[in-house]
Amino acid sequence: MSTTTIRLEDDLKARINAAAAQAGKTAHAFILDALAQTVEQVEQDNAFHALADERWARIRATGKTVDWDKAKTYLTARANGERPRKPAK
Structure with missing residues (x-):
């Protein structure tokens, strides 16, 4: 341990x-x-941003996204404690 x-x-x-x-x-x-x-928060933020960058790069490369209405329905169901299937791309 250091000081x-x-x-x-x-x-x-x-x-x-x-x-x-x-x-x-x-x-x-x-x-x-x-x-x-504070260190944990910075590490979590960095991991979140890395994941977001990875996903954005995949969207740009493939052009595949999820329809907003399907995503909204899925997220609303999750917020209500349901376990819906993930929407298809």
């Missing part, structure tokens, strides 16, 4: 201490959790 030093403005440090106390954690644990959550 990293960060410099915090006094106001931010006070806010971290208060938030950590409210969460029942030490400031150190609170900061580690915040960093881990």
Whole structure:
């Protein structure tokens, strides 16, 4: 395990201490959790964008898409807890 030093403005440090106390954690644990959550969010965002880029490239290469009305019906059913078949391209 390595050590990293960060410099915090006094106001931010006070806010971290208060938030950590409210969460029942030490400031150190609170900061580690915040960093881990931020890193995970960036990784998820990058994976999402990579998938979107891949799908967009496939659409551009093949021209195949799903009709909007069929996609909307499918998504509405999923949002309502149903398990419909995916619409055909």
